[in-house]
Amino acid sequence: MTATLPRQATDRHTARPSARAAALPGLPGLPGLSGLLGGARKVAQALATPLVPADYLDLIDPMRAGADLRGRIVDVTPETADSATLTIKPGRGWRGHTPGQYIRIGVDIDGVRHWRAYSLTHRAGTPDGHLTITPKAIPDGVVSNHLVRRTTPGTMVMLDQATGDFTLPRELPRKALFLTAGSGITPVMGMLRNHLDELPDVVQIHCAPTESDVMFREELRSYAAASRLTLHENLDDVAGVLDLASLDALVPDWRERETWVCGPTGLLDAAEAHWAAAGVSDLLHVERFRPSVVEPGEGGTVTFERASVTVDADGSTPILDAGESAGVLMPSGCRMGICFGCVVTMREGAVRDLRTGDITATDENSGDVRIQTCINAAAGPCHLDL
Amino acid sequence: MTLAPERPTSLNSRLRVDSDAPRPQRPELKKSGRPNPASHLTPEQIEEIGRELDALRAEVMDSRGARDAAYIRKVITTQRYLEMGSRAALLFSGVKVRGIRPMWWIGTAGLSVAKILENMEIGHNVMHGQWDWMRDPKIHSTAWEWDNASPASQWKHAHNEIHHTFTNVLGRDNDLGYGILRVDEDQRWSLFYLFQPIWHVGNALIFEYSIAAYDLELGSYVAKKNRMSPEQKAEFKKNADEVLAKIKRQATKDYVVHPAMAAATFTGSGRHTLTANIVANLVRNLWTNTVIICGHFPPGIETFEKTSIEGETRGEWYLRQMLGSGNIAGSKAMHVMTGNLSHQIEHHLFPDMPSNRYAEIAPRIRDLMERYDLKYVTGSLPKQAASVYWKVVALSLPPKREGTTRRATVWKAARKALRGKGGGGRRY
Numbered sequence: 017m018t019a020t021l022p023r024q025a026t027d028r029h030t031a032r033p034s035a036r037a038a039a040l041p042g043l044p045g046l047p048g049l050s051g052l053l054g055g056a057r058k059v060a061q062a063l064a065t066p067l068v069p070a071d072y073l074d075l076i077d078p079m080r081a082g083a084d085l086r087g088r089i090v091d092v093t094p095e096t097a098d099s100a101t102l103t104i105k106p107g108r109g110w111r112g113h114t115p116g117q118y119i120r121i122g123v124d125i126d127g128v129r130h131w132r133a134y135s136l137t138h139r140a141g142t143p144d145g146h147l148t149i150t151p152k153a154i155p156d157g158v159v160s161n162h163l164v165r166r167t168t169p170g171t172m173v174m175l176d177q178a179t180g181d182f183t184l185p186r187e188l189p190r191k192a193l194f195l196t197a198g199s200g201i202t203p204v205m206g207m208l209r210n211h212l213d214e215l216p217d218v219v220q221i222h223c224a225p226t227e228s229d230v231m232f233r234e235e236l237r238s239y240a241a242a243s244r245l246t247l248h249e250n251l252d253d254v255a256g257v258l259d260l261a262s263l264d265a266l267v268p269d270w271r272e273r274e275t276w277v278c279g280p281t282g283l284l285d286a287a288e289a290h291w292a293a294a295g296v297s298d299l300l301h302v303e304r305f306r307p308s309v310v311e312p313g314e315g316g317t318v319t320f321e322r323a324s325v326t327v328d329a330d331g332s333t334p335i336l337d338a339g340e341s342a343g344v345l346m347p348s349g350c351r352m353g354i355c356f357g358c359v360v361t362m363r364e365g366a367v368r369d370l371r372t373g374d375i376t377a378t379d380e381n382s383g384d385v386r387i388q389t390c391i392n393a394a395a396g397p398c399h400l401d402l
Numbered sequence: 403m404t405l406a407p408e409r410p411t412s413l414n415s416r417l418r419v420d421s422d423a424p425r426p427q428r429p430e431l432k433k434s435g436r437p438n439p440a441s442h443l444t445p446e447q448i449e450e451i452g453r454e455l456d457a458l459r460a461e462v463m464d465s466r467g468a469r470d471a472a473y474i475r476k477v478i479t480t481q482r483y484l485e486m487g488s489r490a491a492l493l494f495s496g497v498k499v500r501g502i503r504p505m506w507w508i509g510t511a512g513l514s515v516a517k518i519l520e521n522m523e524i525g526h527n528v529m530h531g532q533w534d535w536m537r538d539p540k541i542h543s544t545a546w547e548w549d550n551a552s553p554a555s556q557w558k559h560a561h562n563e564i565h566h567t568f569t570n571v572l573g574r575d576n577d578l579g580y581g582i583l584r585v586d587e588d589q590r591w592s593l594f595y596l597f598q599p600i601w602h603v604g605n606a607l608i609f610e611y612s613i614a615a616y617d618l619e620l621g622s623y624v625a626k627k628n629r630m631s632p633e634q635k636a637e638f639k640k641n642a643d644e645v646l647a648k649i650k651r652q653a654t655k656d657y658v659v660h661p662a663m664a665a666a667t668f669t670g671s672g673r674h675t676l677t678a679n680i681v682a683n684l685v686r687n688l689w690t691n692t693v694i695i696c697g698h699f700p701p702g703i704e705t706f707e708k709t710s711i712e713g714e715t716r717g718e719w720y721l722r723q724m725l726g727s728g729n730i731a732g733s734k735a736m737h738v739m740t741g742n743l744s745h746q747i748e749h750h751l752f753p754d755m756p757s758n759r760y761a762e763i764a765p766r767i768r769d770l771m772e773r774y775d776l777k778y779v780t781g782s783l784p785k786q787a788a789s790v791y792w793k794v795v796a797l798s799l800p801p802k803r804e805g806t807t808r809r810a811t812v813w814k815a816a817r818k819a820l821r822g823k824g825g826g827g828r829r830y
Binding site for chain 1: 468536537
């Protein structure tokens, strides 16, 4: 087995009460109150050690302000045959978002926590404060299939605050073009639902294999019917994959439009080239969503980042041995996989368990993973935090 | 860029069930003259045992899932509610109703159980990495700290690494008698052991502190202080400071802050909360000690010589774990309260397997051992614990030797000690 852990490793057990109290912002004019709060915090820490007060408070109210951000799924509504909108009630620590941004969601599947990023699609500022994401199930996608097909209301998930710069500028463009394919519509839907009324001139081009694959189809068409935007649906099975050369006919003034593109890598690459060729790259915003997965191989270069050492390790040498023979100071223990004394953080890479052949690899969303170096060999280039 | 050697010589032989050089057949007798319990097995059979256990491990590890995750979360939630409830009850532990203090009894019982659960089924097992596969940063071997005097980092080194790798190897596994008990005939007798029934009971009562001292290797520091390098001394100092800070936090919580909270209810509960915490820690110490001595000390469990593990393969390591551990039979509740260390044999074979799975593989391990004519040691808690207590008394005396009496051996050692010739020192 390989020890793995996402980047959000908590520091709760090592947090010292004094450090917490010192971090408390001083309240000018009310030194007594700030001292009192700091004191109460210290007492709470002393009561809870070796845990922290949050460990107990989380039992009672996991959604409270100050807790690690969580959410409860309150509704799951199918959009198409392979996508669904999940409505999530976020914890009170939720700081809101700018339409177009995404969140990372941590969901336990078969007992294992997986993190993935999804664009926020809801209209902000509604009284219930709920947010929505609309995942599309991709073939063999563990998380997307779970979210779309097997998630039930009531499920608790872990959340991160919204992030991403695929958003509208403060000063809204007079003319906008949204070019999307498949689930690439989701961040744009977030923008349309929140800002369509403020955008005077919007063209939306959306590509999907068939009509029934078009996410938010009714809503998009109703916007078009109300003349709030111009909609071009490109159904690949009927019209073929969209050729950007046809833009001149579809949207003659596309060179003047501030443009947002989101979809498969092929579309993004083509758009970047097309806009560059027209000399209007500065009008183009691109959102890339494909996780970069490390393809496992046999052996590879192992980089010990802090030691600035890189070694070539074959597929049968434990990373521990490879590191030690290159002079890296490696934490170690039993050297047979039972004591977990050699666990280190792998920033990026893939490793193979020498006992079982199991592969552990990083991807963009999982972030770092922790591995036992004594029973894992390189299965591709690896970067270790050592 | 430097090139790592093709196959480093340091590669641990325990990573494989087979080996490049043929493994030796085990001798009929151990060096001590006692029979070798595995002499009837050929190296090929041991390799086969290794393969079978590897396959069993893979089968269980591959089937870990939501059911297991729900189990550990339920245990953790239950333990935390139990602790909070008990501590709340103790706020009124001074209130007398018809001559007794009901809240003291309820709170003390609850807190004792909560501390035992926290140490055994949760702390010990989480720190073994049994739940790392969930990728939950809160239930992870690298993040967990437990309600015990020994800091997690030092416990993990002494227990996960030393004890689990060198299980029951004389001179390598300090858990074998914790350096203060003679629990195996093959441990050499010295005068120190004459009083070991006292050491044993004392050790059980203050078990959390003796574990801390033992994880810190305090004994070896005292013995070797003068021969240690400045770096080794600095390392010891750093670890000692860490232990003292942990003990201070633990003691402040149990013996100062919680009693102070109770005193603030003005029900005269401060003093009673203090005694409740003392009793709960004592109960926890006695219980954990009782469970742990049943794991490796009862009769029928084997010890091993240092030389017997040279070049040990994974199969041979498995074999040693099976012969060097013993189980406790009992109810489901008993298994949970022991942190499933009642399945010591299964735990020692697969220390990183989720503890809730040991019961399910136990019949298959027993079957395997019986097929290979190996003794699966098990018995009820009272039976196993009593057998260890009896052993501690019996082995406090030197072994019978021809041409002399035990009494003469004891006198000789005592006279030597009195003359300052080190007869009282402990050694194997």
